[in-house]
Amino acid sequence: MDNPFMSAISATFSLLVTVIHAIPGSAIAIDYIQNSYQNDPFRVVLELALAIFAVKYMLSKKYRIDTNDIQLTEKNGNQNHSSSLFLTSSAWTQVIIGAQGPKPKVLSTGKNLMNLASTNYLGYITNEDIKQKAIKTLHNYGVGSCGPPGFYGTLDVHINLEKDIAKFLGTEAAIIYAQGFSTIASVISAFSKRGDIIVADDGCNFAVLKGTQISRSTVKWFKHNDMADLERVLESINKESRAHKKRPLTRRFIVTEGLFQNYGDMAPLDKIMELKHRYKYRVILDESSSFGLLGKTGRGLAELYNIPPRDVDMIVGSMANTLSGAGGFCAGAKEVVDHQRLSGQAFVFSASIPAMLAICASEAIRILETSQGEKLLKALQDNAAAFRAVVASMPQAIELSSMPGSPILHLRIPSYGVAAAGISTRDSETLLLQEIVDEVAVKDALLITRAKYVETQELHLPRPSIQISVSASHTKKDTEKAAQAITSAFVNALNKRK
Amino acid sequence: MTLASVYKTDYVQSLDQHSQTNLNSSWVNAKGAWMTNFILIFFIKFFFGIIPGISPELSWTLTTLTYNIGSYIMFHAVTGVPFEFTQGAYDGITLWEQIDGGVQFTATRKYLTTVPVVLFLLSTHYTHYAPFAFFVNFAATAINLIAKLPAMHQVRLFNINQKVEGTTD
Numbered sequence: 001m002d003n004p005f006m007s008a009i010s011a012t013f014s015l016l017v018t019v020i021h022a023i024p025g026s027a028i029a030i031d032y033i034q035n036s037y038q039n040d041p042f043r044v045v046l047e048l049a050l051a052i053f054a055v056k057y058m059l060s061k062k063y064r065i066d067t068n069d070i071q072l073t074e075k076n077g078n079q080n081h082s083s084s085l086f087l088t089s090s091a092w093t094q095v096i097i098g099a100q101g102p103k104p105k106v107l108s109t110g111k112n113l114m115n116l117a118s119t120n121y122l123g124y125i126t127n128e129d130i131k132q133k134a135i136k137t138l139h140n141y142g143v144g145s146c147g148p149p150g151f152y153g154t155l156d157v158h159i160n161l162e163k164d165i166a167k168f169l170g171t172e173a174a175i176i177y178a179q180g181f182s183t184i185a186s187v188i189s190a191f192s193k194r195g196d197i198i199v200a201d202d203g204c205n206f207a208v209l210k211g212t213q214i215s216r217s218t219v220k221w222f223k224h225n226d227m228a229d230l231e232r233v234l235e236s237i238n239k240e241s242r243a244h245k246k247r248p249l250t251r252r253f254i255v256t257e258g259l260f261q262n263y264g265d266m267a268p269l270d271k272i273m274e275l276k277h278r279y280k281y282r283v284i285l286d287e288s289s290s291f292g293l294l295g296k297t298g299r300g301l302a303e304l305y306n307i308p309p310r311d312v313d314m315i316v317g318s319m320a321n322t323l324s325g326a327g328g329f330c331a332g333a334k335e336v337v338d339h340q341r342l343s344g345q346a347f348v349f350s351a352s353i354p355a356m357l358a359i360c361a362s363e364a365i366r367i368l369e370t371s372q373g374e375k376l377l378k379a380l381q382d383n384a385a386a387f388r389a390v391v392a393s394m395p396q397a398i399e400l401s402s403m404p405g406s407p408i409l410h411l412r413i414p415s416y417g418v419a420a421a422g423i424s425t426r427d428s429e430t431l432l433l434q435e436i437v438d439e440v441a442v443k444d445a446l447l448i449t450r451a452k453y454v455e456t457q458e459l460h461l462p463r464p465s466i467q468i469s470v471s472a473s474h475t476k477k478d479t480e481k482a483a484q485a486i487t488s489a490f491v492n493a494l495n496k497r498k
Numbered sequence: 499m500t501l502a503s504v505y506k507t508d509y510v511q512s513l514d515q516h517s518q519t520n521l522n523s524s525w526v527n528a529k530g531a532w533m534t535n536f537i538l539i540f541f542i543k544f545f546f547g548i549i550p551g552i553s554p555e556l557s558w559t560l561t562t563l564t565y566n567i568g569s570y571i572m573f574h575a576v577t578g579v580p581f582e583f584t585q586g587a588y589d590g591i592t593l594w595e596q597i598d599g600g601v602q603f604t605a606t607r608k609y610l611t612t613v614p615v616v617l618f619l620l621s622t623h624y625t626h627y628a629p630f631a632f633f634v635n636f637a638a639t640a641i642n643l644i645a646k647l648p649a650m651h652q653v654r655l656f657n658i659n660q661k662v663e664g665t666t667d
Contacts (some may be wrong), residue, residue, distance in 0.1 A: 036627055043632060047622065053643075054615040062603035065651055194511075194586035216510065216585045 094447060101126050102473040106447065113447035114482055116468050121293055121407050122376045123473030124324035124364050133363045134356050141355035149176075150341065153352040161358045165317075165329050168365050169299055170309040173337040174329050176358070178350045180318035183328030184286045185211035186346035187316050190339065191284075192217040192253050199233055199281070200255040201225065202460040203263050208255060208286055209459055217253075221460070224263065227271045230254075234279045252281045258290030258301035262451065262462045264402025264410045266294070269305045273312075282313040289408060292322035298368045298377055325361035327353040380407055380472040383479040387470050390483035397490045401465075410451065410465040411486070413494070421497040426455075430464045432497065436489045437466065444485035505590055505652045505661055514587035516599060522579040522588070523596035526606045535613060539565055558621040559631045566614055566638035573610075574645040577659050590661050594645065595652055602648040611646050614639045 020026050037044060095107040102123065103112040124130055137157070147153030158176055165174040177183040188211035192198055196217040200208065203224035212219045220237065223229040237252070254276060256267045269285070276283050287300045295303030300317070302309045309315065314332045319325040330340060340347055367373045384407045391398050391411065399414040413421065413429060423429045433450050440446040451467040466486075470479060507515070525531060542564050546557035573594040578586075588596055598604045618639040625631040644650065654660040 036623070040627070040629070043627065043629075046636065047619065050615055050618065050639075054612050057603070057611050058608050060603045060608075062601055064599075064601045065648070194589065216514070216587075 094441065102471060104447070106441075109442070111445060113441060113445045114474065114478060115447045116470065116482060117447050117449040118471075119289075119321040119469050120324060120471045120473060121322050121380055121469065122324075122364075122368075122373070123471055124322070124360075124367075126473065127324075127364075127367070129367065130324075130360050130363050134360050137356045137359040143356075144354050145352045147351060148348060149352040150348055155352070155355050155358070157355045157358040157362070158352055161362045162329070164362050164365050166331055168369065169302075169315060169331045171315065171331040172310070172334045174331040175337045175340050175344065175347060176353065177328045177330070177344070177346050178326070178353050179346065180288060180320035180326070180328040181207045182346040182350070183318065183330065184208055184284075184288065184316045185214060186344045187314060187330045187340065188212060188253075188255065188284060189215035189345065190343040191282075191314070191336075192251060196251040196253070197237060198253045198255055199230065199237070201230075201257065201260075201267065203260050203462070204255065204257055204286070205261040205288075206454060206458060207288070208257070209457075212255065224260075225265060225267060227268060227275070230272070231275060234275060234281070238279060252279075253284055254281045255284045255286070258285055258287040259294065259406055259408060261289050261408070262410070264406045264408040266290070266301060266304070266403050266406065269301050269307055269312075273307055284314045284316065285312050286316050288316070288318035288328065289321055291317035291319075292364070292368060293377075293380070293407060294405070296377075298322075298373065319357075319361040319364075323361045323364040325353075325364065326357045327361070376472045379476075380470065381405065382476055383407075383472060383474060384409075384470045386476050386480050387468065387483045390480055391487055394487050394491065397494055398487060407470040409468040409470065410462075411468065411490070412463050412465045413490075415463075417494060421494050423497070426464060432493055433464055433466055436486070436493050439493070440485055440489050443489075444482070446482050446485060448486065500657055502653055502655050503657065503660055505654050505659070507591070507652070511587050514584045515591075518584060520579070520588065520596055520599070521583075522581075523593055523598075526597055526610075532606075532609055535610075539613075539617065555625040555628065555631060558624045559634055562614075562617055562621045562635045563638050565617060566642040569610075569614070570642050570645060575659075590659060591652070592659070600651070602651065607646070611643065614642050 096104045097107050098105055100118060102115050102120065104115055105112050118125070141155065141157070145153045145155060149158065162174045162176055166172065177186060184207045188198070188208070192215045194216040198212050198215070198217045198219045200212055200219055200221055201224055202221040220233050222233045254272060256272060259266055272283060285301065291300050292298045294301050297303065300315065302312055302315070310333070314330055314336055316328065316330045318328045320327060330337065342348065384405065387409065388400070388402070388404060391409065392400055396414065396417065399412040400409065401412065402409045413423070413432065418429065421432070423432060430450065437448055437450060440448060448466055448468060451462070451465045453461060455461060539561065543557060543561045546552055546560045547554070552560070574592050577590050577592050579588045597606060618635050621635050622632055
């Protein structure tokens with residue numbers, strides 16, 4: 001029975017052989033293959049496998065391993081915009097007609113409201129010396145500087161301001177940035193790169209958060225002003241690096257703020273310096289809100305704690321808040337400052353500040369060093385203490401997160417009273433605070449504001465609050481009256497909800 | 499000790515990688531790069547052929563060995579880029595993984611995989627299929643080819659060249 005089958009196979013085989021012999025040059029190929037066999041079938045199989053692999057590889061289609069489509073997370077994919085739009089509608093913000101000042105006129109009512117929302121802590125907005133100097137500079141230098149600092153945008157007034165800041169703070173040198181917000185982000189990313197470690201306070205403001213994100217460093221957060229937590233984080237990093245001895249040594253930074261913009265309290269700098277020396281970290285101190293306010297002569301947190309400013313590696317401050325100018329600075333050792341002339345992104349790629357604003361900042365610092373500045377600081381401290389005393393006397397209505405001595409006060413609804421007032425979401429809490437803001441604007445002629453956040457981008461979003469910036473340009477009586485008005489507005493709002 | 503682990507790059511790192519042209523790896527697609535590869539092999543063979551004490555068979559084996567070891571070091575052992583332009587987005591990534599932005603089976607990758615195979619077949623022919631030479635050539639070519647497989651993309655064996663720092667929170 002197999003015979004027809006076998007004969008068919010042998011017939012096909014001989015046909016194949018005949019066909020192959022007919023191909024020109026086949027004799028050479030067959031000869032070569034016979035010679036190369038050399039009694040080693042394993043090797044031939046290997047070579048054939050390799051050749052087949054090469055052919056298969058050549059014929060494969062290309063494909064992409066990682067897709068870089070934008071990841072639609074819950075936050076940016078299906079965001080419910082309706083409630084936030086409602087709250088940011090223009091009906092909720094006051095528009096100021098004319099100049100900014102301690103008692104500006106607003107568009108909605110045409111009345112003058114007492115300004116507790118601007119960071120006019122020392123009253124520099126209406127200071128006559130600064131105004132005259134500014135007008136004179138405007139006549140001499142014109143308006144803008146027309147270029148980045150590295151490309152014909154540096155004027156002598158910039159160099160003088162840098163020297164003034166360095167002398168005032170007591171550091172070796174300082175560098176000026178054009179915008180206060182981007183200063184701290186630029187400084188962090190100039191020194192900390194991918195692979196470095198940043199240990200940051202989780203109450204830090206949005207600019208610090210953005211700085212740590214764009215630096216692409218490994219960020220570890222510690223609980224706000226909790227030194228035990230900071231030590232725990234530092235110890236865990238230390239343990240990890242000791243367990244893997246072969247890892248290269250990376251740069252390590254502790255980032256915190258002098259006066260926290262979101263909470264109004266101060267960082268315990270003495271404890272931080274002690275930990276920094278023990279674990280060998282560098283400290284980047286963001287004094288955007290505390291430069292010109294803290295300490296006997298306004299030199300900042302280092303003066304308050306009697307720490308030599310050269311011990312803090314980088315002091316970053318803002319001339320836009322207290323000095324009522326524009327821009328920011330970073331003060332430190334000469335190498336720290338010189339590195340930023342090429343690596344500070346906001347320094348290299350932004351135009352420098354106009355000459356007029358640089359002169360204003362220099363003049364503001366000069367005033368701080370005179371007796372007039374001392375008087376202003378004392379007035380500010382008195383007003384802040386008075387405001388705080390009134391507000392702190394009603395802890396059942398207002399929760400205060402600021403420390404004594406801070407002119408930034410954050411007033412929040414007490415956390416235990418939130419549920420009793422029927423508030424379950426962040427939006428309803430914000431709405432309640434906005435009612436208070438509107439009420440005191442109409443009833444007591446006060447201009448106050450809620451603290452605003454980019455809610456979808458903040459990592460550690462603080463609770464909604466009303467941010468009060470006490471100013472030395474008001475009298476103590478006016479400040480106390482304002483505090484009482486705000487307190488009673490809080491009480492009324494909470495009682496209405498009960 | 500872990501045998502094989504993946505070198506993970508997160509989303510932010512891949513964004514950084516694709517934001518600019520990678521000048522460290524774009525030259526493999528440039529005009530003349532492929533021809534230079536051939537010329538290099540030719541020169542290596544020529545160099546080994548000139549040295550008096552080496553037989554033709556040995557020179558072919560040495561050529562294959564040199565080419566495979568050299569291209570392995572260049573494409574698979576060295577990581578990162580020599581100049582900083584993407585905040586270290588390519589820090590632990592070898593040149594082979596950087597080519598064409600990680601897309602597999604592109605023309606350059608096919609070319610660079612075929613060249614060692616052809617070189618191997620040539621050198622086994624010219625050494626008259628001697629067993630020892632065969633094994634040496636095969637081992638070198640196999641190591642080079644295994645490293646180029648798409649399954650080995652961003653795979654690290656025995657923690658060589660693996661990422662050293664912790665992940666971002």
